[in-house]
Amino acid sequence: MIIYGVALLAACMLAGNVIGELIGAAIGVDSNVGGVGLAMLLLVFVVYRLQQNGRLDLSSRRGVEFWSSLYIPIVVAMAASQNVVGAVTGGPVAVVGGLLVVAVSFALVPVIARLGAGKYAVPLDELESAQNKESHDE
Amino acid sequence: MSERLLDVFTSNGLITAFAAVGLLMLICNLVSTHLTAGRIHGSAIAIAAGLVLSYIGGLTTGGEDGLADIALFSGLGLMGGSMLRDFAIVATAFGVDVGELRKAGLNGVVALFAGLGVPFVLGGVVAYLFGYTDPVAVTTIGAGAATYIVGPVTGSAIGAGSDLIALSIAIGLVKSISVMIITPAIARTISLNNPSAALVFGGMMGTTSGVAGGLAATDPRLVPYGAMTATFYTGLGCLLGPSLFYLIVRALLGG
Numbered sequence: 001m002i003i004y005g006v007a008l009l010a011a012c013m014l015a016g017n018v019i020g021e022l023i024g025a026a027i028g029v030d031s032n033v034g035g036v037g038l039a040m041l042l043l044v045f046v047v048y049r050l051q052q053n054g055r056l057d058l059s060s061r062r063g064v065e066f067w068s069s070l071y072i073p074i075v076v077a078m079a080a081s082q083n084v085v086g087a088v089t090g091g092p093v094a095v096v097g098g099l100l101v102v103a104v105s106f107a108l109v110p111v112i113a114r115l116g117a118g119k120y121a122v123p124l125d126e127l128e129s130a131q132n133k134e135s136h137d138e
Numbered sequence: 139m140s141e142r143l144l145d146v147f148t149s150n151g152l153i154t155a156f157a158a159v160g161l162l163m164l165i166c167n168l169v170s171t172h173l174t175a176g177r178i179h180g181s182a183i184a185i186a187a188g189l190v191l192s193y194i195g196g197l198t199t200g201g202e203d204g205l206a207d208i209a210l211f212s213g214l215g216l217m218g219g220s221m222l223r224d225f226a227i228v229a230t231a232f233g234v235d236v237g238e239l240r241k242a243g244l245n246g247v248v249a250l251f252a253g254l255g256v257p258f259v260l261g262g263v264v265a266y267l268f269g270y271t272d273p274v275a276v277t278t279i280g281a282g283a284a285t286y287i288v289g290p291v292t293g294s295a296i297g298a299g300s301d302l303i304a305l306s307i308a309i310g311l312v313k314s315i316s317v318m319i320i321t322p323a324i325a326r327t328i329s330l331n332n333p334s335a336a337l338v339f340g341g342m343m344g345t346t347s348g349v350a351g352g353l354a355a356t357d358p359r360l361v362p363y364g365a366m367t368a369t370f371y372t373g374l375g376c377l378l379g380p381s382l383f384y385l386i387v388r389a390l391l392g393g
Contacts, residue, residue, distance in 0.1 A: 087301045100264060
């Protein structure tokens with residue numbers, strides 16, 4: 001049933017937020033510490049176990065997938081309901097910060113990829129030749 | 139009469155928001171396909187359009203909730219509010235396949251932590267240099283430099299104002315769009331031609347839409363690998379942003 005998936009998702013989110021509140025109280029911070037992140041890790045773990053036992057049927061999956069696919073539209077709604085007028089003075093921060101982070105991150109990709117290049121580090125066939133191969137197979 | 143008709147929309151605020159956002163996304167997807175040849179994802183254009191509409195809404199009403207201050211669009215506040223937002227974000231973790239994630243191995247893990255450390259530190263430093271010295275502001279902007287999700291989630295957890303949250307969405311959006319555009323151009327230079335590099339790439343960049351868009355334009359077969367570590371990045375970022383990162387910033391800046 002679809003509601004099982006939705007309920008599983010809801011339970012994970014509530015549990016994550018409860019743990020987040022407890023951590024916040026424990027370290028003396030007046031905020032929810034990482035509830036969303038904890039909930040995501042919890043969902044990954046629970047779904048993995050349920051799938052191993054074959055206890056997650058298609059319609060339950062749909063209940064979670066539906067909300068997952070609403071993610072971008074909800075982010076759009078979030079963007080449309082912020083105090084952008086108040087943020088405009090900070091425009092240069094957004095551009096400078098964003099571009100700087102992207103430049104440094106790109107530079108680090110080959111460095112980290114080379115660390116422990118395993119069996120998945122084999123380059124894929126050239127896309128064109130791969131497509132040719134597929135068409136030959138048909 | 140017109141008041142009576144308007145009432146249909148305002149009393150069904152959330153439903154009106156669904157319809158309005160759907161229409162906006164339809165337009166933005168058309169713009170993406172026809173004006174940018176698919177190079178910039180419709181989703182990134184839609185988020186940017188959302189920010190612009192929010193700006194217009196703020197100028198018109200003088201309020202602090204962007205377009206949601208206009209009665210007709212008040213449902214946007216509920217749709218994009220923290221409850222449904224967090225619910226949908228948690229749901230995206232459903233796409234993470236633990237078995238596949240194991241393939242990422244050591245360099246995947248290193249990429250995730252480096253990928254979060256770089257924006258937290260650089261974003262935070264840039265914010266500080268631009269005069270944001272409050273720990274909450276530095277943390278929210280630094281988290282926004284991770285992704286436009288980690289920023290708002292972190293910001294609302296530590297009590298940042300709506301203007302800071304808007305700023306963190308904007309910085310995440312700059313990152314997302316530039317990743318989409320730059321990736322296909324420099325994929326060869328950084329040897330982004332195999333699943334392992336794609337897993338590292340997703341963990342390093344973290345912006346799911348930027349990674350998916352950039353890899354799709356490079357080689358569509360790499361998208362699932364990059365998108366998976368990027369999703370994991372979001373979860374880890376939402377965990378570390380309001381906790382470890384905030385505590386470090388607060389210890390450094392005081393307050």
